[in-house]
Amino acid sequence: MELPWPLLAAGGVSLAGLVYWLRRERTESARLRSRLQTAALDLERLQLSFTRFAPHEVVERIASSDVPDTGERKEVTVLFADLVGFTALCESVDPTVLVRILNGYFERMSRAITDHGGHISTLIGDGILALFGAIEPNPWQGRDAVRTAFALREAIADYNDELSADGLPRLAIGVGLHRGTGIAGLVGSREMMAFTVVGRTINVAARVEALTREHGVDILLTRAVQEALDPSFKLRALPPAEIRGIAEPIELFVAEHIEDRARSLDN
Amino acid sequence: MAAHVTGANRFSTLAALPPEALERAPDSLRVRLLRPLVRRRLRSRQRLGQRELLSPELKTGPYSYLVLALDGIPVAKNLRHTIDAALDSPVLSRRAKLLVFAVVARGMSSELSERETARLLAEDGLDREQLDEILAHLASPVLDPLESLIVPFARETIWYRTGPIQRKAAALASEVTDSQFLELVAVAALANMLCRLAIVLDVS
Numbered sequence: 343m344e345l346p347w348p349l350l351a352a353g354g355v356s357l358a359g360l361v362y363w364l365r366r367e368r369t370e371s372a373r374l375r376s377r378l379q380t381a382a383l384d385l386e387r388l389q390l391s392f393t394r395f396a397p398h399e400v401v402e403r404i405a406s407s408d409v410p411d412t413g414e415r416k417e418v419t420v421l422f423a424d425l426v427g428f429t430a431l432c433e434s435v436d437p438t439v440l441v442r443i444l445n446g447y448f449e450r451m452s453r454a455i456t457d458h459g460g461h462i463s464t465l466i467g468d469g470i471l472a473l474f475g476a477i478e479p480n481p482w483q484g485r486d487a488v489r490t491a492f493a494l495r496e497a498i499a500d501y502n503d504e505l506s507a508d509g510l511p512r513l514a515i516g517v518g519l520h521r522g523t524g525i526a527g528l529v530g531s532r533e534m535m536a537f538t539v540v541g542r543t544i545n546v547a548a549r550v551e552a553l554t555r556e557h558g559v560d561i562l563l564t565r566a567v568q569e570a571l572d573p574s575f576k577l578r579a580l581p582p583a584e585i586r587g588i589a590e591p592i593e594l595f596v597a598e599h600i601e602d603r604a605r606s607l608d609n
Numbered sequence: 610m611a612a613h614v615t616g617a618n619r620f621s622t623l624a625a626l627p628p629e630a631l632e633r634a635p636d637s638l639r640v641r642l643l644r645p646l647v648r649r650r651l652r653s654r655q656r657l658g659q660r661e662l663l664s665p666e667l668k669t670g671p672y673s674y675l676v677l678a679l680d681g682i683p684v685a686k687n688l689r690h691t692i693d694a695a696l697d698s699p700v701l702s703r704r705a706k707l708l709v710f711a712v713v714a715r716g717m718s719s720e721l722s723e724r725e726t727a728r729l730l731a732e733d734g735l736d737r738e739q740l741d742e743i744l745a746h747l748a749s750p751v752l753d754p755l756e757s758l759i760v761p762f763a764r765e766t767i768w769y770r771t772g773p774i775q776r777k778a779a780a781l782a783s784e785v786t787d788s789q790f791l792e793l794v795a796v797a798a799l800a801n802m803l804c805r806l807a808i809v810l811d812v813s
Contacts, residue, residue: 457773478768479718482747572746 413527418476418539419487419519419567420547421460423451423494424469426514426555435511444468447513450501454493459486463538476526476539484521484570488597491517491561518551519563546592549585561597574601671696671729672803678810695799700792704733705756708743712763713800715744722804758784759793766797
């Protein structure tokens, strides 16, 4: 039976319309997917950029609008490190070269700190304030912090070989460690904030670091850090030191080296 | 779901599985052709399910409190079998695997998981005092050479930091056999998943 031509024409038009509609939907779907991918990439780049200024865990919490507006009291281990003779270095080296040296120094210090579970809270000139246990709980923060100090020592030694090969001055660091409670949180104004810890623990760590010059050593730690270490950490006790602003003398230990009982992945 | 994602994340991160192939998969011709069939199959499973209660022999065993908390849904049985298979696998010793669980439990402050793991380790001859020393320092004279590598590595898997986690995994992979490394990755992923599951389910 032959179909009447109007029916055929209507069927053809409907089919053409369906094909047109499907193609348009597919084009629209591809366009939306492309926009979504672009937005996702932009967000990832933005978050990566922000992690240069704050630990990525803090950035993620900010991104999800989950930032506590009050601090949290936490048990933390604080590591202070800075360059010995930095002021003299600033005056003796061309500014461009100085920045290059500093950036290389910060890159290596940063890697050693993050590889051992620490977070860099602040960079002040040549000084580094690193925190252990401030963001996530860390029952091994003392061990991590001291291993970090040893890693910093190694990193500086390696970096000095590169600097010497380029005819540049060699660097020396002083590291101070202390453990105690502090208030952790985002501190600052609306325009400028930093994730950090405030409190006496920070002050003591800074003072201990300064004492490395007086004792001619590179790594000093307090009894509060020493208590959590096992015998493989070889320490040398010093006489208790008076620290400005602290009523009682602080017991100090020089961190000499680690005797690993077995091969370790930390070195 | 969160626990499962953590486990899968640890597995893929520790093994440094390249993500590009997986991310490109939805756009491949094969996947696009199969998509309608897969969609139909998934929708057929979304009908209201019936409770699947555990048989008596599946209600006991290591970490049974987690399995029982999920009793009634199909994943409970799978979880039981997964835990048993992981601990029974001969590539790494049962003690080495339980030490991974213990380190993760301590790192996440999961007292219940740590207590259960301590109980299981005691059956393997490691007493609580020895375990406390291991967990305090991630080292101990009672650990054999392989365990001395595994124990500190286990704590690296707890918090997600891609760079450090993969650097340590690569260093470990060069010290152990391939099968030991793969088993360790799977056990670490499972340990992280179970600890988080205990927290999410608020099991006590």
